[in-house]
Amino acid sequence: EAGVVQSPRYKIIEKKQPVAFWCNPISGHNTLYWYRQNLGQGPELLIRYENEEAVDDSQLPKDRFSAERLKGVDSTLKIQPAELGDSAVYLCASSPPGVIGYGYTFGSGTRLTVV
């Protein structure tokens, strides 16, 4: 079974430029999460999808961040324009329906550096 796939693995951009991250969850996992992990910190939730519906986006900075999950499978997270403080690792995770004790499966993350 393929795991959660994220791309790109690394991205370096100049401030004020746009950037996009892509995530393909595990087949059958209807719940998808985007987390941001700052250096030396634990991951923090940005947005949670149940199928194609964003059910928790309260921590997403909506002035510059956007996300979509078309057809309830792949998801894209976009930042426009990027700021220096956006430098972090962006993690995507997925989980299957109805299984509480199943640890969410994380992708390898995208390490974003804004210069």
Add this chain to the structure above:
Amino acid sequence: AQKITQTQPGMFVQEKEAVTLDCTYDTSDQSYGLFWYKQPSSGEMIFLIYQGSYDEQNATEGRYSLNFQKARKSANLVISASQLGDSAMYFCAMRGFNFGNEKLTFGTGTRLTIIP
């Protein structure tokens, strides 16, 4: 609201010794789940162990066990017979079951270094 507290920023342990990583939590949910994840230097988050709030027995997975003390709101991870490959960041996390808490909330992590 949910909160996870990990008070040990870093730990050094001799190989083959047991190690306990501390985790305390706070939540208003009656039902919740507690998780431990390992994050090696490569960056991926690896699920280690899960404890449900109503589970009467402490969870165990191989060398990992979770010392769950509900009254004290603690969920410490115990690694027996530590190995060099255990060197990594370890994160405690929780998930509530009430509306708005159905997400993993993480602590700040503990960096574990195993000394040969």
